[in-house]
Amino acid sequence: MENAGFEKPDHEEVDLGEPSKVEKVVDSDEKDVYFQMSVDENEEKGKAMTKEELLKYSQSHKWRTARWTLLIILFIGWCAILAAAISIIVVTPKCLPWWQTTVIYQIFPLSYKDTNNDGFGDLKGITDRADYLESLGIGAVWLTSVFASGGKAFGYDVTDFKGIDSRLGTLDDFEDLVDALHGKGISVILDFVPNQSSDEHEWFNKSSKDASGGSGNEYNNYYVWSDKSTPPNNWISTHGGPAWKKSETNRKSYLHQMSSCQPDFNWRNDGLKEKMKDILEFWLEKGVDGMNMHGIQFLYETSKLDQDEPVNPSFNDMLYNGSLEQYDSLKHYYTSENTLTQDVLEDWRTGIFDDYSTAGGYRVLMTNSDSNTSYVMQYYGKSGENKADIPQNFNLARLSGQMGSDVTGLHIADIISEAISELPSGKWPNFQFGNFETRRMASRFGETVNGDRYGRPINMLLLTLPGTPICYYGDEIGMEDIELDSSYVYQDILAIDDPANAAMKTREYELSPMQWDNTMFAGFSYNKTWIHINDNHDQINVQAQENSDASMLSMFKALTKLRSDNRAFQSDNFREFTILHSTVNVVAFTREPDDDSNEYLTIVNFGTASTVTDLHELNEAIPIEGVVAVSTHMNRNGNTVQLNKIKLDAAEGLVINI
Template identity: 45%
Template structure:
């Protein structure tokens, strides 16, 4: 039955808004309804529009209190569940690595990379023109050898202005454009910086008053020997000045505060320009004995003649010297780390510090500093520059030696620090010449599958070899300073122009008169980028380099610091790459650096290995195709110069008995 009279009167009462008035109106409505003989219902439970008193009355009942507590408990459990899930994700998710631990560095000698203006000399615009190439091969950071103003006696190592660009390489605008283009492709820019010395044409040295304080002078020479041979002292304005390199490169006086301030200002200027880090070179020579004590003879040195050789002395007062009253190189690095590099590091823009020293690994590792007193992020590791023959005559290397060099670095590296490896740079013969023909692929596989950050030298990705030089064509001052030993000392063979194509000058320059250093003629026979990028030319060294770089970037087993060796022989070095928690796919790497074929049983040596695996990358592309790429780990055969990256089968079940253990594997 309709209750229209009741509803109309209740609606009118609701417009009054006060609970008391509403209750009275309701009573009147009921009475009116009764008088009209209309059936009515009194609501004895919660109803829409109830007043405050009625609401409190009903909410205090047991069933509503229980309902509220149930809701509170559900909300609390949900909140704690989400908190637990967030903590689990934070704990189990791999730590995000900083950019310099994720990328492949690519060292460029700018004079030899690409000539944009046809003068026969590579330049900064040439680097900009080749950014697409760097991106294609997977480079994440470039390391440029010195590009600062220079008298070019030692091609950038003799600096005339620490805040300017060498005119032979371009302008400041060229530099800024290069940085912008590289950053657009997410490629970082790191510069060599050499604070130990300047050019003798630097305004500081040419200023008579300033040079007395900025450089190191003595009235008489002692027996210190230059790295380039001969006395480390040269007659000048205020007596004899110290030069640990050539006489054109006088050592700066780091005991003079203004020198450090000048160099600090220079670093800051380049950071403002967008530089992502510096490789601080020659740091081991910054401080010398204040007493200028003669250095002892090296009893193991057997050479002779003039000029006197650097190796004829034990350099305890001029290299890695820690006894100076004004501090040490480590004090300086810690200060620069804190006051410059960290100050310019912001979210997403970390400024990396690299250093170089050719001392043994235990000394070089000290350049890391400590967790609480950090210094360099990456003291450069030169151990693998021992691969092959140092004079570029092509020699094999024992797998056991390679393991020893790797372990030497890792064992000396402080806790929570990050390793790096390189197989070539601008001061040593190219790896493709140091090793026998065809072994460059093995060397690149080693570089790109080891833990830490790889540093590739330009041209090594296509197997460039040393260019033939004569005393007449060499331009290296280190060689020219010692004509009798020039062939052993020249660094020019590894600095020849990059080989881009089969065009004249290997596509490096359009200069018809030639290039600043000779181009290696093997570019005509396919040792060039264009030929190796050709899709019809399957299995080239450059394609292998790209594949290894991609593997390193995309597989968790390689994006960490973990490895363990399996078995090393005179021929083969082998190791497993995996995550620390062993939850991701595992990879087995085996490379034959010897002169003969090898067949080894790795399954019997390492109980964690399955009986089979699948080749995912090999230096011999045909082998990967054969038999679906499956190999047996108990009889793995490798030819000389061959390397394999094998994805290991997963262990899916282990059955144990009193006298047996069965492992079942799922093919990768």
């Protein structure tokens, strides 16, 4: 740009820049003075304030305001964190222990799968079927007695409590089975036999040599002995006839509340108690996840052996053949349900079972006492007491007769309601329709007018009820009782001990081999079976049902999956559970979650003909319609149904998402 009228300077301007950027040049003397001034200034700045100055400064309005502001912020933050933690605890659904969320599947090992073709099922056979067990959606396998035995009482005449029945395999086979099932996420429960041993057991042989109660040997008081060679009282065994037998060794009598080959232990003996604890530890060390105490009600009897039990005035002797005295003819005040049994259970639960229960590895304690509801509830213990986790409820398993007349929806609803209402606070319910001492559920309840049996609606009811369901092997495919004709030679000790009533007492009807396929031996074995196969195995078998989406097996799997996937079936809010509706034919109830997930309605028709039910009119909280999650014949899954006019065929049931 031109100078615009100004003359160009005869020298160039120098850009001095910003004043702060001008470097001061000083000589050496000035440097010394400048350095000394800087030191003096820094020392003045770094001089500490006195206590009085600090106090005066801290009390200024500005700093008091800053401190209170900071404290308030911290307090609000702490409250927010606490509120969030409480909210998470309250809102998050409670995680239940494994035995409360699972389905327990009982197996009679002699009848499940034979791998060495001797005609007897074995432990390897169960191991071989681990994939099948996993596919069922069950979470625990419960084995009836696997202990070494005399072979007379289906494993309950134990000769070695730390050994395995030779027909079933070896201890190594058992360990392999536990590993295989654990690898599938399936727990293992064993039947324990605390009440008796075999008369061939080493302890009994040693005890019978000196039953005087003296100090002759360690075992002399391990069993219940009477000094008399004849029965000291009128006690009757559960198998019929006197509960006492004379020993040919010492000429005294021993107590056997079951068969004479099963002498009763004396639980007042401390040495015996320690032996049994040691045995429990042995199996828990092997990885067993729980024990069922079989025959627990007989553990103690009165110590006064001269006391007779009173006659049962309601006993009907017309139900029995022959002259043998029957167990039901007496009231068993002195031989059953002794209160001392409760002390043993509490000692086990709070002692050895808790000792072996670790994170994720709780050891469950079950009992089976064939007693009324009041006695069964005692095995739970009162609120705050720890005894049995699962005292088995057999009331549904006792039902028998034609559905719709002898057994009705009202009966079933009453049993369910009583079991839940009578439950002690903090305890957990359980239900079952079948086990190895009860006729098969598909055979107990007759047929519909169309010839259908009731296995499907029973399974549906069982798998959607509150609590832990217990299923019996083969019930998932609708296995039925086998027929035993007049020429049949009974193998059950119950039948052998009372021949005149063998057909009524034997358990062999429900012990037939598992029906795996339609081959000659049903896939159980290749050449023989210890008891005959049901003739209908060509139609009712696992292989056929695995290939059918409409089969009972497919329904069973769909129900176990529904149960495991939905909080409505996995919560502990069953105290609010009630039967929504019950008639002679129909039972209906809802299952509510403990979060905002889906609610479900189960409705089953136990009648012999079709029904139509209006649930919306009965309870306006029930919506007008819902979507079927699972139907008994798998043909209505996904359908929308009107809940004010639910039509069900005989022996049909629905689980509906509402």
